[in-house]
Every structure is written in structure tokens, then in C-alpha cells.
Amino acid sequence: xxxxxxxxxxxxxxxxxxxxxxxxxxxxxxxxxxxxxxxxxxxxxxxxxxxxxxxxxxxxxxxxxxxxxxxxxxxxxxxxxxxxxxxxxxxxxxxxxxxxxxxxxxxxxxxxxxxxxxxxxxxxxxxxxxxxxxxxxxxxxxxxxxxxxxxxxxxxxxxxxxxxxxxxxxxxxxxxxxxxxxxxxxxxxxxxxxxxxxxxxxxxxxxxxxxxxxxxxxxxxxxxxxxxxxxxxxxxxxxxxxxxxxxxxxxxxxxxxxxxxxxxxxxxxxxxxxxxxxxxxxxxxxxxxxxxxxxxxxxxxxxxxxxxxxxxxxxxxxxxxxxxxxxxxxxxxxxxxxxxxxxxxxxxxxxxxxxxxxxxxxxxxxxxxxxxxxxxxxxxxxxxxxxxxxxxxxxxxxxx
Numbered sequence: 001x002x003x004x005x006x007x008x009x010x011x012x013x014x015x016x017x018x019x020x021x022x023x024x025x026x027x028x029x030x031x032x033x034x035x036x037x038x039x040x041x042x043x044x045x046x047x048x049x050x051x052x053x054x055x056x057x058x059x060x061x062x063x064x065x066x067x068x069x070x071x072x073x074x075x076x077x078x079x080x081x082x083x084x085x086x087x088x089x090x091x092x093x094x095x096x097x098x099x100x101x102x103x104x105x106x107x108x109x110x111x112x113x114x115x116x117x118x119x120x121x122x123x124x125x126x127x128x129x130x131x132x133x134x135x136x137x138x139x140x141x142x143x144x145x146x147x148x149x150x151x152x153x154x155x156x157x158x159x160x161x162x163x164x165x166x167x168x169x170x171x172x173x174x175x176x177x178x179x180x181x182x183x184x185x186x187x188x189x190x191x192x193x194x195x196x197x198x199x200x201x202x203x204x205x206x207x208x209x210x211x212x213x214x215x216x217x218x219x220x221x222x223x224x225x226x227x228x229x230x231x232x233x234x235x236x237x238x239x240x241x242x243x244x245x246x247x248x249x250x251x252x253x254x255x256x257x258x259x260x261x262x263x264x265x266x267x268x269x270x271x272x273x274x275x276x277x278x279x280x281x282x283x284x285x286x287x288x289x290x291x292x293x294x295x296x297x298x299x300x301x302x303x304x305x306x307x308x309x310x311x312x313x314x315x316x317x318x319x320x321x322x323x324x325x326x327x328x329x330x331x332x333x334x335x336x337x338x339x340x341x342x343x344x345x346x347x348x349x350x351x352x353x354x355x356x357x358x359x360x361x362x363x364x365x366x367x368x369x370x371x372x373x374x375x376x377x378x379x380x381x382x383x384x385x386x387x388x389x390x391x392x393x394x395x396x397x398x399x400x
Contacts, residue, residue: 020093024213027086060216060293090159148182172298173248186235199226230278237282240268241304247330258350267326281307295338302330327354
């Protein structure tokens with residue numbers, strides 16, 4: 001392409017970039033201007049309506065000048081397509097705790113501890129009260145607590161291809177190694193309605209913005225934990241899992257699609273409950289979001305989980321069939337405001353895997369726990385559990 005400029009300016013703000021792979025070739029649209037310093041003020045007579053201003057500081061911004069008639073020019077947000085006639089850019093690098101700009105811990109008892117690797121986020125949960133049903137700290141029979149560790153390694157890999165001011169391809173992949181060893185304790189009196197579900201954002205890490213030539217992006221890594229409960233009583237979920245996989249989004253030929261590749265998955269742990277009939281599920285995992293020019297763009301999340309089902313098949317004699325499942329699921333979303341005015345936001349579940357780990361029958365009473373070893377089983381898919389189990393459980397309580 002004629003007049004193609006190969007950018008020689010690579011400014012990286014956080015240290016991960018020293019080990020990152022990247023490239024950028026670009027050609028600005030004639031009306032676009034790069035402004036490296038946000039304090040640099042253009043004189044009014046230097047701007048005209050339709051000019052595109054690309055700011056690089058503080059996470060970046062792209063604006064279009066829409067009015068120069070007043071004392072100061074007026075702007076509105078613009079897209080990457082309006083700024084570049086041609087853009088071929090890619091980046092691959094690891095996230096590191098030392099590159100965190102701002103950390104938000106949403107519950108007391110959560111923190112990051114030093115790891116042997118400078119690329120691993122070692123998150124500790126120490127008697128974290130996630131939920132108090134009645135909001136009264138003096139009552140202890142209606143709270144949900146968490147203890148343990150969640151370890152995450154995250155590598156991000158993305159590319160953008162623009163030709164003739166039109167986006168041809170966007171690709172975003174998060175490669176994750178996740179190890180979890182934590183317990184969720186749920187004390188649910190009968191007065192708490194079931195089924196019920198809760199999801200908690202435990203942590204959010206915002207990293208230093210990365211500048212690659214005229215493109216600025218900011219990684220944001222969050223960690224979530226949650227549960228779905230369809231049985232009343234006192235419940236403990238111990239999740240010990242290892243998952244290694246890639247989750248991503250791909251836009252090409254005018255369509256979005258999801259990308260998933262799970263290379264390794266194993267589960268250990270147990271679920272302990274008092275109750276006869278119902279189900280419960282506990283999960284945890286990371287969510288990675290990339291903001292381009294301070295505008296939300298793609299996000300990807302992947303969770304590993306344990307789930308148990310207990311079916312009361314007989315009151316007298318008391319018999320319960322139980323099954324324990326391990327699984328992985330990933331979800332994807334893209335906000336396209338920074339990319340193209342013609343695109344639509346994309347959000348969906350892109351992948352799910354579930355396998356039966358163990359099963360059995362309980363005779364006269366429920367077991368204290370259900371133990372599980374590492375698994376290596378071919379994929380088996382199971383449908384969602386029937387919520388009528390809860391009604392059956394309530395009838396059981398009435399006849400006790």
C-alpha cells in the first residue's frame with residue numbers, strides 16, 4: 001500500500017511489555033491527528049469539523065471535532081475505523097501483579113500474596129463473608145463464607161486488521177491457567193427460599209495502559225465466585241481444580257464467533273450437605289476485559305465448577321440417589337462502540353463441558369461428604385436439574 005507508515009514509536013508503560021510480542025503498521029485517515037500529550041492544545045484555527053483527534057495519555061481517547069464555531073471546539077466519541085485508513089496491529093503478553101495500577105477488593109479478608117512466579121496471581125480468601133441473608137452480623141446461621149486460594153496465570157493475545165477504513169478482522173484470546181483450592185460454606189435456614197443463586201466479584205485489577213504506536217489499551221482482570229443452590233440446609237463446597245485453556249472472540253467476514261480450547265482439566269473436592277433432595281453448584285474463575293481508548297471492548301470469562309444432584313426416590317425406606325459433576329464453562333461479550341458504528345454488541349455462552357465424576361445411593365441417612373479424585377473421563381453432557389426436586393424436598397420436610 002502506498003504511503004504506508006511503519007511506526008517506529010513503541011511506548012510501553014508497564015513492565016510486562018518488555019516480554020511481549022507486538023507489531024503495528026498503520027496509515028491514518030487524512031483528517032486524523034495523533035496527540036501524545038493531552039495538555040497540548042490545538043489552536044481553534046488549526047482544527048476543522050470532521051477532524052479526528054487520537055489522544056494517547058491516561059488510557060487514550062478518540063474524538064471527532066463536530067463544531068468549531070464557539071470559543072472552544074466541541075467533540076464527540078469516534079471509532080477506530082474513523083481514525084485509520086489502514087491498521088495491522090497485534091499484541092501478545094503476560095499479565096503480572098507488578099503491573100497493577102489499581103486494585104479493588106470487594107470483601108474483607110481478600111488479598112494477593114507473593115507467588116514463586118512473578119506472572120501468577122495468588123489470591124487468598126480468609127474467612128470472607130460473601131453474603132448475609134438478613135444483614136444482621138450477630139446471626140450466624142444465614143451467612144455464606146469462603147476460605148482458600150485461587151491462583152491465576154493469564155496471557156492476552158489480540159489483533160486488529162483495518163483496510164480502507166473498514167474492520168476486516170478482530171481477534172482476542174485469553175490463555176488461562178487456573179488452580180483453585182477453596183471452600184464455600186453456606187448456612188441456609190429453611191426460611192431462606194430455594195432455589196437461589198448468587199455471584200460475587202471478589203477482586204478487580206486494573207493494569208497500566210499499554211501504548212503500541214497510536215493504539216492504547218488497558219487490561220482489567222476480575223475474579224468471580226458463585227453458587228446455585230436448590231436445597232435448604234447447611235452446605236459446604238470444597239473446590240479443588242486445575243484448568244488450562246484458551247477462550248476468545250473472533251470477528252471475520254462480518255460475523256462474531258467464540259473460540260475455546262481446554263487442554264487440561266481435573267477436579268478434586270467434596271460437597272457436604274444436610275438435606276434430602278435438590279442440587280447445588282459452586283464455581284470460581286477469572287474475567288478478562290480489554291478497554292481500548294478507555295472504551296469497553298471485549299471480555300472473556302471461564303469458570304470451573306462442581307455440581308451435585310440428590311434425588312429422593314423413597315421416603316420409607318429413606319433412599320437418595322446422588323451424582324457429582326465437574327465442568328467448565330466460558331462466556332464472551334464484546335462492546336463495539338470503539339470499533340464500528342455498524343457493528344452490534346456480541347454476548348453469549350461460547351462453550352460448556354460437564355462430566356459425571358462420581359455417583360451412588362444413600363440408604364438410611366445422608367453421607368457427611370462425597371469425596372472425589374482426579375478425573376480423566378470422556379466428555380458427557382447432562383441436562384439441567386429439574387427444579388421440581390425442591391418441591392419434593394419440601395414435602396419430605398413436612399413428613400419428617
